[in-house]
Amino acid sequence: MRDEGILTFYNLQNTAQSGQMPKQQLVSLEIIGYYANKTIGFNRMYAAKGANTKLDKLIRVYNTQIPEEAKYVILKDGRQYLITDAVQIVDEDCVELSLERLGKYYEVAD
Numbered sequence: 456m457r458d459e460g461i462l463t464f465y466n467l468q469n470t471a472q473s474g475q476m477p478k479q480q481l482v483s484l485e486i487i488g489y490y491a492n493k494t495i496g497f498n499r500m501y502a503a504k505g506a507n508t509k510l511d512k513l514i515r516v517y518n519t520q521i522p523e524e525a526k527y528v529i530l531k532d533g534r535q536y537l538i539t540d541a542v543q544i545v546d547e548d549c550v551e552l553s554l555e556r557l558g559k560y561y562e563v564a565d
Contacts, residue, residue: 459491460531462516466524470564480564481527481535488519490530493551508539512554521550527561528554535560 465481493513521541528536536554543550 458489460489461487462490462514462528462530463487464521464525465527465529465563467526467561468564479561481529481561482564484522484525486519486522486525488516488521490514490516490552509555510539510553511556512536513551514554515544515547515549515551517547517549519550527557528552529563 464484464486466484467479468482469477470480470482471478491514493515495510495513526538528538530536535557537557538552539555540553541550
């Protein structure tokens with residue numbers, strides 16, 4: 456299934472005016488994609504633990520070119536995730552993303 460939801464790609468930037476306190480916000484890259492949830496296998500889960508990373512969600516994004524600066528996604532339910540790994544699946548024209556859920560959400564810039 457490719458229709459489990461729509462996600463939007465973001466980058467974290469300092470949006471404060473010059474000379475003011477830094478203000479980190481998620482800035483939309485104006486790229487959306489349709490995604491499907493995938494099952495996290497034991498091998499992938501233990502590999503993530505061995506690399507000291509947390510793997511909360513595995514998804515496939517279809518027919519979308521993901522730019523290098525895309526580091527975060529927000530899913531249709533509003534949850535924010537950090538992209539920890541991206542693997543191109545050429546046969547299916549998709550990208551598989553390993554996601555880590557953020558404990559504290561960032562503000563989203565207008």
